[in-house]
Amino acid sequence: MKFLCFGFACLFSLTFGGVAAGQSTKLWEAPVPLMVGDVPMNADGRMACPSPAIFDVDGDGSNELVIGTIFGAVYSCENSNQDKSGDPVWGSPKAVQAANGKPLSLNNW
Amino acid sequence: MTPQLVDFNLDGHKDMIAATFEGTVFLIEGSPEGWKQPVHIKDVNDSNVRIQLYYDTDKDEYASVDRTNSEYEVVGDGHCTSVTAVDWDRDSDLDLVLGSLEGAVYLCINEGTPAAPKFSGRNQQIFAGKKPLRVDGGLSNPLCVDWNKDGKFDLVCGGYEGGVYYFENSGTLTQPSFKEAQILVDRTGTHEAKVEFVDQQESISSQFVQGREGRPLGPMEKWHIDTVDYDQDGDLDILVGGLSTMQVAKPELNEAQQQELSKLVKEDKIVSGKINALFSALDAETENQKAIEDMLASGEYEKLAAEEKRLKSQISAYKPEPIHFQYLWLYRNRDHSSGSSSTSGHRPEANFTPGKFGVHAAFDSATAMPGERVNLRLTLHIPEGFHIYGSGNNTFPTTLEFRDMDGLVIDKLPEIPVGEFNFDPVSKKNSTWLEGVVELECQVTVPDDFEAATIQGTVNYMMCDRKYCRPPAKTNFKASLTIAK
Numbered sequence: 001m002k003f004l005c006f007g008f009a010c011l012f013s014l015t016f017g018g019v020a021a022g023q024s025t026k027l028w029e030a031p032v033p034l035m036v037g038d039v040p041m042n043a044d045g046r047m048a049c050p051s052p053a054i055f056d057v058d059g060d061g062s063n064e065l066v067i068g069t070i071f072g073a074v075y076s077c078e079n080s081n082q083d084k085s086g087d088p089v090w091g092s093p094k095a096v097q098a099a100n101g102k103p104l105s106l107n108n109w
Numbered sequence: 110m111t112p113q114l115v116d117f118n119l120d121g122h123k124d125m126i127a128a129t130f131e132g133t134v135f136l137i138e139g140s141p142e143g144w145k146q147p148v149h150i151k152d153v154n155d156s157n158v159r160i161q162l163y164y165d166t167d168k169d170e171y172a173s174v175d176r177t178n179s180e181y182e183v184v185g186d187g188h189c190t191s192v193t194a195v196d197w198d199r200d201s202d203l204d205l206v207l208g209s210l211e212g213a214v215y216l217c218i219n220e221g222t223p224a225a226p227k228f229s230g231r232n233q234q235i236f237a238g239k240k241p242l243r244v245d246g247g248l249s250n251p252l253c254v255d256w257n258k259d260g261k262f263d264l265v266c267g268g269y270e271g272g273v274y275y276f277e278n279s280g281t282l283t284q285p286s287f288k289e290a291q292i293l294v295d296r297t298g299t300h301e302a303k304v305e306f307v308d309q310q311e312s313i314s315s316q317f318v319q320g321r322e323g324r325p326l327g328p329m330e331k332w333h334i335d336t337v338d339y340d341q342d343g344d345l346d347i348l349v350g351g352l353s354t355m356q357v358a359k360p361e362l363n364e365a366q367q368q369e370l371s372k373l374v375k376e377d378k379i380v381s382g383k384i385n386a387l388f389s390a391l392d393a394e395t396e397n398q399k400a401i402e403d404m405l406a407s408g409e410y411e412k413l414a415a416e417e418k419r420l421k422s423q424i425s426a427y428k429p430e431p432i433h434f435q436y437l438w439l440y441r442n443r444d445h446s447s448g449s450s451s452t453s454g455h456r457p458e459a460n461f462t463p464g465k466f467g468v469h470a471a472f473d474s475a476t477a478m479p480g481e482r483v484n485l486r487l488t489l490h491i492p493e494g495f496h497i498y499g500s501g502n503n504t505f506p507t508t509l510e511f512r513d514m515d516g517l518v519i520d521k522l523p524e525i526p527v528g529e530f531n532f533d534p535v536s537k538k539n540s541t542w543l544e545g546v547v548e549l550e551c552q553v554t555v556p557d558d559f560e561a562a563t564i565q566g567t568v569n570y571m572m573c574d575r576k577y578c579r580p581p582a583k584t585n586f587k588a589s590l591t592i593a594k
Binding site for chain 2: 033042047049050059067070074097098108109
């Protein structure tokens with residue numbers, strides 16, 4: 001296969017020889033985008049290379065969607081679904097603030 | 110990046126850890142006032158934890174250092190762009206699993222204490238089967254997750270070129286080892302979200318994902334993942350942050366339009382050439398700040414850039430560019446027999462906290478038929494250096510309570526072992542102790558009207574070392590079961 005280059009990173013694209021693919025299609029429903037209202041989250045691409053995780057980032061006892069970006073920012077979305085069943089209902093991403101009132105920012109290249 | 114929530118220094122405040130393209134690992138410490146700004150996590154030599162390639166902020170350039178303790182060479186550049194913390198060897202402190210962009214995974218052992226971590230200056234390459242573990246096409250982030258519900262964490266990795274890979278832990282609780290990769294989610298897509306490999310020389314990428322109504326049907330590459338019971342149905346789903354590139358349909362051009370397109374492309378090349386020449390001249394004058402200021406002040410660059418933008422806009426009407434999306438995606442698990450969300454099913458934050466007592470509860474199978482009998486396993490994890498008391502004539506014998514059975518019936522309650530006889534320096538008398546990992550199991554009968562059920566309970570115990578005892582404590586456990594289809 002070919003080289004695949006994307007800006008700062010250029011990686012080999014290799015075959016999948018020797019990797020078992022037993023469960024991949026039967027286990028999962030077709031992927032669905034996380035939404036904020038009727039719009040896919042990050043439709044504006046503001047969060048570059050978003051990396052999601054779910055945990056209680058603000059210590060309020062409920063989990064938020066926490067999203068890191070390639071530029072070192074951290075965002076969180078509140079869940080307005082208070083039921084103990086079903087999918088979360090996410091609000092818009094907001095930058096996670098440090099105790100000094102500034103947005104969290106991890107250094108990058 | 111994929112931040113992970115974990116009490117890194119056991120101060121009772123949750124912290125976050127993450128790695129970036131700087132090639133280093135960060136701690137975002139929690140405090141009563143809130144989050145502190147990120148700081149580098151250091152090794153025993155007071156250097157930043159890293160694999161090989163890192164960005165030297167003082168010199169403003171990438172640099173390299175070999176930290177690998179392996180007969181195998183570092184895969185690619187050894188660029189650490191992801192991290193997850195886990196008690197790798199069950200010595201009650203947190204170790205770091207470092208992910209390299211090139212697809213390899215390294216272990217950085219904590220040589221300090223649970224409350225004051227100090228990480229090794231050498232990283233150990235992690236193997237899958239007999240070869241160094243490698244995620245083909247590169248690694249976005251590794252997770253330590255008990256995917257197969259055997260009480261040990263497995264490695265689940267998001268692929269930089271897409272896909273989710275599963276490395277089953279076939280080792281022991283204290284010495285993990287991993288089987289070769291299995292694909293959990295195929296990078297080329299599931300169902301309708303197929304990725305097409307198109308031979309298009311003029312594009313940066315030759316991959317495109319299918320779309321509908323102007324939106325992609327799935328992620329394509331740079332899969333940053335987390336595993337979580339998103340819909341609270343008792344199994345683990347997968348969240349993916351990923352890049353999708355959609356091919357835009359090209360309009361049929363008549364002869365006049367083709368000629369116009371050729372003319373615009375030629376003009377664009379001329380303007381781009383002028384811009385490149387300008388920057389080449391500037392590069393030659395790098396030390397001359399005045400030359401840069403003069404160039405910017407002259408407005409020449411702005412004029413050329415505006416012309417280039419106009420031309421590219423006109424070209425795109427005849428020859429549309431691919432569109433990039435960076436959505437977040439849910440892969441919903443529809444097979445309850447894998448990826449359980451029981452107490453150990455999620456990230457280490459919800460798994461076993463170093464220095465703390467933990468309980469893992471899981472049924473042998475996550476599904477059952479009405480009337481069937483299933484095996485429930487409880488695993489008690491006692492931190493190294495501590496003991497709890499057995500079921501004998503002790504000061505505080507460990508006991509089990511079950512509640513909220515959802516109609517499930519336990520045939521016979523599991524018995525807490527008596528434990529090993531020891532002289533207890535705290536109570537100054539002989540007692541029986543339980544140490545390390547204690548496995549308990551019992552049979553549970555599923556009711557005839559069963560559809561889904563969760564069994565919950567509590568372990569009552571007192572944890573002591575040879576000098577003092579912590580106050581008596583309760584730790585809850587939970588395991589879920591759904592109907593087999």
